[in-house]
Amino acid sequence: MSNFLSQTLFKQDSKEIVAEFSSDAEIVFAHGNSLNILQSCPDGFAKLIITSPPYNIGKEYETQTNLNEYLKEIEPVIEQIVRVLAKDGSLCWQVGNFVEKSEVFPLDIFFYPIFKKLGLKLRNRIIWTFEHGLHCSLRFSGRYETLLWFTKSNDYIFNLDPVRIPSKYPGKTHFKPGPKYGLPSGNPLGKNPSDVWKLMINEWETGLWNIPNVKANHPEKTLHPCQFPIELVERCVLALTNNNDWVLDPFSGVGSAMLASVRLDRKTMGCEQELTYIEEAKRRMNLLFSGHLPYRPLGKPVYQPTGKEKVSQIPQVWLQETVQ
Ligand SMILES: C[S@@+](CC[C@H](N)C(=O)[O-])C[C@H]1O[C@@H](n2cnc3c(N)ncnc32)[C@H](O)[C@@H]1O
Numbered sequence: 001m002s003n004f005l006s007q008t009l010f011k012q013d014s015k016e017i018v019a020e021f022s023s024d025a026e027i028v029f030a031h032g033n034s035l036n037i038l039q040s041c042p043d044g045f046a047k048l049i050i051t052s053p054p055y056n057i058g059k060e061y062e063t064q065t066n067l068n069e070y071l072k073e074i075e076p077v078i079e080q081i082v083r084v085l086a087k088d089g090s091l092c093w094q095v096g097n098f099v100e101k102s103e104v105f106p107l108d109i110f111f112y113p114i115f116k117k118l119g120l121k122l123r124n125r126i127i128w129t130f131e132h133g134l135h136c137s138l139r140f141s142g143r144y145e146t147l148l149w150f151t152k153s154n155d156y157i158f159n160l161d162p163v164r165i166p167s168k169y170p171g172k173t174h175f176k177p178g179p180k181y182g183l184p185s186g187n188p189l190g191k192n193p194s195d196v197w198k199l200m201i202n203e204w205e206t207g208l209w210n211i212p213n214v215k216a217n218h219p220e221k222t223l224h225p226c227q228f229p230i231e232l233v234e235r236c237v238l239a240l241t242n243n244n245d246w247v248l249d250p251f252s253g254v255g256s257a258m259l260a261s262v263r264l265d266r267k268t269m270g271c272e273q274e275l276t277y278i279e280e281a282k283r284r285m286n287l288l289f290s291g292h293l294p295y296r297p298l299g300k301p302v303y304q305p306t307g308k309e310k311v312s313q314i315p316q317v318w319l320q321e322t323v324q
Contacts, residue, residue, distance in 0.1 A: 078111075
């Protein structure tokens with residue numbers, strides 16, 4: 001495991017994992033179709049619903065169909081999601097693009113009217129940007145996805161202090177004449193992280209980490225083709241819920257949202273149709289309990305190459321071609 005990226009989490013008290021929602025459960029891993037599972041859950045139980053739905057791009061767990069069919073199929077799940085969301089709750093819907101014959105369809109644009117029709121209010125359209133990914137030749141390479149943060153009403157939880165990030169210039173002072181002149185103008189806890197988040201994604205698929213002295217792979221990588229980094233969920237859980245609230249991921253994959261929630265003392269439920277992913281999620285949860293879950297800590301700076309790594313250097317063949 002790469003020693004500058006990876007960290008394991010402290011041991012946590014282990015909790016019982018159950019397969020169905022009940023109000024006295026703390027961790028629910030529900031195996032099956034989220035539509036059926038959610039239909040049996042009570043109204044308004046979830047304070048935060050955070051998820052990355054299937055994008056309909058032909059990943060191993062989905063059958064690709066046309067965009068309208070895909071949206072029609074997912075709409076009843078969204079109706080259930082909105083029903084089980086608390087009145088003062090938040091929904092974080094993380095998506096990228098659907099691509100057909102090289103034409104790009106940004107999924108958030110297509111989902112927005114569905115949520116709006118159901119009465120949700122958009123608070124932020126967060127840009128999650130990353131430096132690596134597919135290199136396109138017929139258009140610019142895509143380097144962000146979006147996370148739509150909706151609330152169900154105007155009364156919602158927003159805890160800014162736990163997610164503040166260090167200010168670039170903490171020494172800045174008020175410069176206008178007046179009682180505050182010369183005093184620090186920032187907040188000692190740091191600044192608002194803004195709606196552009198530079199968190200790690202998929203660097204394990206790019207080979208970036210295949211460089212000398214850095215052992216390959218993101219510390220959290222599992223068998224799932226597109227899992228959330230735990231730190232992305234942590235920011236949302238800290239800002240949008242309080243201790244002991246329920247956090248739901250209706251497309252939970254290998255349980256990253258649930259790990260972040262349990263780690264932060266929230267109750268959590270995940271729905272997942274693939275048994276292999278549920279099993280992997282449970283394995284990760286047990287690693288969390290025993291203090292062995294590989295984890296990239298929240299806010300850890302993205303690695304900057306020093307220029308000495310082999311992959312940072314201009315290949316010799318290119319240099320030779322330039323000289324000739
Ligand atoms: C984009 S992945 C989510 C990955 C997850 N965020 C993680 O960190 O592992 C979407 C997941 O939804 C699951 N899925 C797709 N349709 C589903 C459905 N109707 N019911 C339950 N799970 C579904 C897929 O198997 C896949 O694991």
